[in-house]
Amino acid sequence: MLRLFSAYFVLTCSTIQANGNVIRICGFAPVSKYFIKNQGGVSLAPLLNLCHDKAYGMNVVDYIDRDERLGNVFKDSMKEFNLIFKKEIMEIYTSLEGLRALVDVGGGDGTIPNYDLPSVVEKSPSHPGIEHIAGDMFVRIPKGDAIFMKTMEK
Numbered sequence: 001m002l003r004l005f006s007a008y009f010v011l012t013c014s015t016i017q018a019n020g021n022v023i024r025i026c027g028f029a030p031v032s033k034y035f036i037k038n039q040g041g042v043s044l045a046p047l048l049n050l051c052h053d054k055a056y057g058m059n060v061v062d063y064i065d066r067d068e069r070l071g072n073v074f075k076d077s078m079k080e081f082n083l084i085f086k087k088e089i090m091e092i093y094t095s096l097e098g099l100r101a102l103v104d105v106g107g108g109d110g111t112i113p114n115y116d117l118p119s120v121v122e123k124s125p126s127h128p129g130i131e132h133i134a135g136d137m138f139v140r141i142p143k144g145d146a147i148f149m150k151t152m153e154k
Contacts, residue, residue: 009031012026121133
């Protein structure tokens with residue numbers, strides 16, 4: 001997806017060398033400003049939901065919650081993405097060393113330490129040293145030494 005958005009100049013993409021590895025760095029291209037809330041809290045991103053809302057009577061996130069098959073496809077997609085993402089994060093960000101409590105808000109399926117909805121936490125696999133906490137990030141986020149947010153959607 002990042003390469004696709006880069007090809008259409010929605011994102012910028014470059015590479016750097018770090019510890020003998022090539023790391024791809026993506027950023028926002030000028031057109032991205034239309035899809036990110038500005039200082040007034042306005043964006044054109046809701047327009048992207050129009051077609052889905054017209055066809056199904058709800059936004060994509062709500063549809064994923066209601067359609068079990070699509071929900072499973074989405075969860076499997078996030079699980080695979082998180083496995084790749086987690087490895088990259090741990091290799092690159094040495095600033096995470098020494099943290100006693102890292103709160104991953106919206107951790108998905110629990111492959112990354114998480115604070116997520118009760119329905120996700122109850123299915124999360126256990127990992128030594130990781131406490132899964134059920135809750136709603138739009139209501140309250142627990143305290144920690146650092147808070148990690150990868151992808152948020154409401």
